[in-house]
Amino acid sequence: MKLVSWNVNGLRACMGKGFPEFLKAEAPDMICLQETKMQQEQADFEFPGYYEYWNSSIVKKGYSGTALFSREEPQSVTFGIGHEAFDGEGRVITAEYPDFYLVTVYTPNSQRELTRIQFRMEFEDAFRAYLVTLKEKKPVIVCGDMNVAHKFIDLKNPKSNIGNAGFSYEERGKFSELLACGFLDTFRHLYPERASAYSWWSYMYNSRANNTGWRIDYFLADERLENRIEDSRILSEVMGSDHCPVELVLKDEE
Template sequence: MKCISWNVNGLRAIVKKGFVDIFNELDADFFCLQETKLQAGQIELDLPGYYQYWNYAEKKGYSGTAIFTKHPALNVQLGMGIDEHDQEGRLITLEYDDFYFITCYTPNSQSELKRLDYRMKWEDDFRDYVNELSLTKSVIICGDLNVAHKEIDLKNWKTNRKNAGFSDEERQKMTDLLNSGFTDTFRHFYPDVTGVYSWWSYRFNARKNNAGWRIDYFLTSNDFVEYLEDAQILTDVLGSDHCPVQLTFNLADKSDSIN
């Protein structure tokens, strides 16, 4: 199974930059988007062979997530069932026989960390949500989680210690999530690799200079790690300020695998 996650920073814009060609070339079983920035009916994608699941923000042109998959879900949940968090289209959960598949667009703490208190509440509730799911079956989480976990995960860590995405508080919440029973799949395969990022500012020629951050992830519950084959960051794919991240896994030896 090949899984892709990509913050497209506006789906209508990236469609004009060749999104469908990239989508077809990658040929993923699951292709997840964050920051679609649209409402129902504002775009129609012809993706033969794929089921489409969307979650839209109430605010126009803001946030939003989608999953395109070759495998119809047993059940679909939009949001985490908490009204405070479910207005911005940030979460989709698909249920399958052997796992839950989640795409997530974690709220940004914003400049001067003015949304940090809300972010902390989101983090705690999201951790509770996925841990509750993991009591039933394995959980796969992908998306823009808006945090560079370790110093190795961004170029200029010394100057970003108190900035959104690298505050001590946000980094600790990622640690708490992983410690609750999840694995950062890229670091599982490449614990010491440096200079590989998934987001670059549009300013200061950041992408050209590779002054980036690794804030896009695939996490899996620890009991799923044995099925993982590889995790990649597709830095050569252009069109957004983020690049896609990829996970491959194989359930061939597991009975009653995906429906």
């Protein structure tokens, strides 16, 4: 089973930058998108063979937003985490399958000078509690743009970015708290020492060409699924956004 997550930074723009070709070539079983920046009714394109689920921002159109496309029809789909303060920005979709929940998230950015850090911290706590509740029912897979580089190895210039949005002590601490609830960072679990592996690059300073990036897009897997993790990949060669897709390959359940 192949699962893909990609912050497309505007799906309509990405459609013209190779998204349909990528989807056809990669043919994932499920693909989760973040920062779609659109409402479903604005889509003038189709994805044959996929059930489509959209969670768009209602507080500010053309902002944030997530989507989940699945070849298998989920048993149920929910939008948001049940907190009005966070659910208006279209940041979370949960799809239930027979043996796991798949949750895609676009975690709020703390913004320059950490102006939104309090909102971010409150979201982190609420989201973690939501996932823990799901885990009581069946294993959970979480994917998306989580807007944090966890360790020094996860960004090109860690020392100069300490305290900045995405690499603050507060954000990294919340990520550690989430992992401590029984989740594996699948890429780092398989490749603990692999450096220069990034999923986002600034559009400035020729960052992508120089691989001056950050690993802020993740697949987290419930520890109970550890024996099913076949591979976790960063598809850094795929263009179309300032992020690249990340991928999780699961073995069939024994």
